[in-house]
Amino acid sequence: MNSSIQKLVEKQKVVIVGNGMVGHHFVEQLAQLRTSNQAIEITVLSAESRLAYDRVHLSEYFSGKTAEDLAMTDEKTYLDWDVNFQTNAKVVDIDRINKNVVTESGQVFDYDKLVLATGSYPFVPPIPGKDREHCLVYRTIDDLDDIQASANVSKVGVVIGGGLLGLEAANALTHLGLKTHVVEFAPQLMGVQIDAGGGRLLKEKIEALGVEVHTSKATNVIEDGDKCRYKLCFSDDTVLETDLILFSAGIRPYDNLARTFDLELGERGGIVINNQCQTSDGDIYAIGECALWNNFIFGLVAPGYSMAKVAAKHIIGEQESFTGADMSTKLKLMGVEVGSIGDAHAKTPGSLTYTYENQPEGVYKKIVVSSDKSKMLGAVLIGDTSEYDTLLQYMLNAIDLPESPEALILPSSGDKPSLGAGALPDTATICSCHNVTKGDIIASIDAGAMTVGDVKSCTKAGSGCGGCAALVKSVADNEFEKRGVEVKKDICEHFAYSRREIYDIVSVEKIKTFDELLASHGKGHGCEICKPVAGSVLASVWNDYILKKPHLSLQDTNDTYLGNMQKDGTYSVVPRIAGGEITPDKLIVLGEVAKKYNLYTKITGGARVDLFGARVEQLPPIWKELVDAGFETGHAYGKSLRTVKSCVGSTWCRYGVQDSMSMAIDLEHRYKGLRAPHKIKFGVSGCTRECAEAQGKDIGIIATDNGWNLYVAGNGGMKPRHGDLFATDLDDDTLVKYVDRILMFYVQTGDRLQRTSTWMDNLEGGLAYLQDVIMKDSLGITDSLEAQMESIVGTYQCEWKTTIEDPEALKRFQPFVNSSKPDSNIIFIQERDQIRPATKDEKAEDLSNVTKIAEEA
């Protein structure tokens, strides 16, 4: 290139006053935006002694983070970016005519464009005594050093101001070991972000953490104290003694420079800017907390970042506008989760609110919706912010609300509407700190990002406050899955296969033991994940007695000891009571056995009887008595069929239309013992009144005038779901045929610990696909599914009957290889005329009050 031409291009000089988070962000944006043929010289001046650091996480300085940890940049980074910088360079003069700024030490910097990112300073109310020693503010790392020094010679600390920053500061004081108080002028804490109800609960929670909160208190004067260094005298004639006072009563824009040099200011301060962040002087920009946009100061970092980006773009000649910012925020204050979204105070005319408060658990949730209940306007969340992301997306993207918006905040409402990553529009803002949309994330994946980590480093999403990390992951994962990027489904480190793949390997290669499987397809020695999976698959494919020697070591303790282990190491005994039907004689046997062995007895939700508190060595004699009386195992310990719940049906009930009782008993006996990816429950109701709650079961059957309606993939428990109607008016034989096929297909293809509901939802095509496979034989496998089920049904054996007849297996039930003493750590106490395990304290304290279980003769 011709050197004389190059010389003609004068470098454009951009000077930034202030190196806080926003000033730094501007530097970063501009350094990246300028291209090689845009000659821009960047100079940043910091009044502080250090370069930009993270003020949002300032309180972590007292929980172990150092100034280096909080640093957002360093000298090397700025040198690499070719950015000039000066610390301890407070700007005292601007010459707008000659376009230069002068620092305290007299250095002069010429500018073509000047960017004011001077931030804000803590407002200290004009209380007499406010300037005394140990009266401090909380804003910079230097302030923190002062606080620490003062705390070393103090016992009690007061924070004046109960806003967001005040509570952060209070947290810092507690970290320093001070007895901490918060004094707030308003009647509630965090009045800007949350409503009165939320404020009340927040106060309770913070007080529970040992911080005393004093609301509606105006401080008149700070005087010498009697017990402490000072006392605060309040307008209501009360006083509060303290050694250290920390002011956190809000921020004021640091606009002195603009004030002195005649830039337009707002009535109550702040440098007025337009949508391009220009001040009244077009060559001077203001960004961050010193700037006043639309008569509003944004005291959060995210809007400051947006302004920085807009200003940087404007300087290189690109048009972008700052059009305001969402002030929603989610944070953890002293361990208390707090979220505030949009119009938290329901100020929008006609707006309506829904409130949920759970005082015992300390949770408060409120949503504010538009008058027609169609749009989310705002929300307050205290104690539990798990719905924050979803609620925020509803508001930001004006997504239509579900019919009952309250379901969004109510606990355990079955069909809680969730906004999946797929449902969000591309314009949805995912990370508001860095203004990253779903579209930006997709673009980064288009450009080659292969992992969530790649997405984060390309887009910066999730690297601000971090509140959106989970959402970023789910959006990225959703996008990866759409593109067919394989999401790893290995069951554990020993097998790079899913349960389904292991099922195929075992059946195709005719593998009969875990050792063979490990040698041919795995590595290491197995673990508590892959061994039971292999045990379950081997049992499903070959239907061997599960305690047969080669399989013994694969079973969870529940399967090994054929009972559910309880917290104290004892087991429960649950005999099968098919359909919940039991003769008085058998009921008496249960009572007698329970009494003889002193077992805790309870009726279960699955219409049978649980007996608790059996020690390992008691299991065989207990089961011998039960088997002799005609009982068999209930498989309550297995990933297998539990119960078929039923009503009495047409036999007794005036409304019943089919014999649901007989159907339930037949089905329970047909599928008992079947090993599956997870437990399976059935329900059979004799009429549409649905007394057996069949729609909440994996397989639900409801009688009709013409036969049976079949529902699949219902679920109770943690994630309740109603079953989907699979087929209607089936006769008995067709019903059983379909259930055979569905269960066998589930056993073959389900993943480890996957209930039928998630299994079906994860089948591509869902219900319709399953109907095609089962009823139209779209895969051509129904014959083999039925044959496999038939062979399993035909080879059923009661595991307890087999066990008590096998002396070798019984050896497992001896408590010790060298002693027949019982475990001395199993101790029960009486409660409501039955036993329960003693707590640790009860075991430790007076052993004489504790009934030690008598050894069985």
Place this chain on the structure above:
Amino acid sequence: MSEQNKNWLTVCKATDLVKDSGVCALIEQGVEEKQVAIFHLPNTEKQVYAVGNYDPIGEANVLYRGLVGSIGDNIIVASPLYKQHFCLTTGKCLQEDVSIDVIPARILDDQVQLFV
């Protein structure tokens, strides 16, 4: 008890062990009772491992009923209560900052012996 007072104590026959699984021995020394979980992993170098039977997290005497296997290079037992992994050679829990006693164990002339 100090090291020099310890001896190899026979607790059972090798045939009483169960391949890739655990049994429990009760060690009574004076009034003190100690439960020791003994695992037999014939496909590993040490073959026989012994640790305290008390699960410090679940607070019950259950470890011998856990599944054994490996996590990385560690030979482990998974607590049958809450599934934390305990290394059978160091006694350290891989998930939490607790550990269990490790007792030297050997098979000599078909006898299982513990150094207690």
